[in-house]
Amino acid sequence: MCKWVDRFYYILPWGTYAIRFTVYAFSIFITAFFPIVMKKALEDFPTNFSHLTERYSLFTLLLFGEAVIAVASTFAFNKISIGSVLFFLLVVVMFLFYNAVYKSGIDRKKSTAGLVLIHSHYFVFVGLGLSIVLYENYVNGEIQPLFFILCLAASLVCFLGGSIVNMVVYSKREHNYLPFNSKSVLYFVAWIVASLLLQDFMVPFLFVNIVFLLFLLYKVKQELR
Secondary structure (H helix, E strand, O other): OHHHHHHHHHHHHOOOHHHHOOOOHHHHHHHHHHHHHHHHHHHHOOOOOOHHHHHHHHHHHHHHHHHHHHHHHHOOOEOOOOOHHHHHHHHHHHHHHHHHHHHHHOOOOOOOHHHHHHHHHHHHHHHHHHHHHHHHHHHOOOHHHHHHHHHHHHHHHHHHHHHHHHHHHHOOOOOOOHHHHHHHHHHHHHHHHHHHHHHOOOHHHHHHHHHHHHHHHHHHHHOOO
């Protein structure tokens, strides 16, 4: 990544580091979201949606593989802590959540440009990657609990929200997801409150995280029946 940033700096041989990096980041943002401007034209030529969903799911799977490596980094030599075990279980539950939406919640035969799938996955990737980094640092005791809670809430909003958006937009059947979405917001608020109360107690906090994600997974599966 740094090598590509350095190469871009050669294109802009002026300005401070902040200016160059801002231009670089803005160019990535434009490249990622510019297809929205061409929405009408893209809708006239639907993509191979089944192939598109498979490609993005495989990339997400790679990120889960990186998550397992992050879990391994929390294990001490000849010692397995309960925090590391719960961290691993969190990764497993997050994978089950994404897999449930991918397998049962998305109609891969839809005729669509797939723009929502593409752009929602940016949030899924960011949310998954950030939450794994946060959990890893929390288990290793390298991050302040309150800062961790706030950042984790934002990352889970990205991951869970991006996944649920795909389930709603590319649903296999006509279904009113509004009650589910409204209740999910309440569940999330309850999780934040519980997390703030338990932020200084690693094992209970991680356990509550697992219970919350399992409960949300159960609710998703109920909606997809």
